[in-house]
Amino acid sequence: MELDLRTVMRHFATGVGVVSTWTEEPSAPGGRRHDAITVNSLIPVSYGPPLVALSLRHGSVFLADLLTSGFWGVSILAADAADTARTLARPWEVRAGALRTLAASPGPHTGALLLDGPGWMECTLADTFTAGDHLMVIGSVVATGVREAQNPLVFLHGSLAPAPAA
Secondary structure: OOOOHHHHHOOOOEEOEEEEEEEEOOOOHHHEEEEEEEEOOOEEEEEOOEEEEEEEEOOOHHHHHHHHHOEEEEEEOEOOOHHHHHHOOOOHHHHHHHHOOOOEEEOOOOOOEEEOOOEEEEEEEEEEEEEOOEEEEEEEEEEEEEOOOOOEEEEEOOEEEEOOOO
């Protein structure tokens, strides 16, 4: 029997968000080069203390920047943000160009960019461990916020879609 985890997991709806971080770069505006990627691997780990986890592919530029800075922001995406999700799922060069035009502001606790959406959080690096071809990154949540109620964007059957109205 062949295992096909990817096909099975396509039947599990997950929320979609953007995770952002930065690295020091004196030639960049404000001395920081920002990066952001689309994720659907965000999971709460603990509410006391507040911890979340991300699963990131080994060797990615984004992961290297996150491990260097030790800070990241999470923006939960609204149903109308599918284009943003697709753009930030592209290679670094495309993401870098998009970040110059997306409406985003640095979080007050970490400096990581926060995008518009139903909710956001800022995190500091707490722990990491290898899990197969990915690195699980555990973050201490240092700030959270919610905006007006909006339907979230979800990933299901290999596609982005708005979640049904509550």
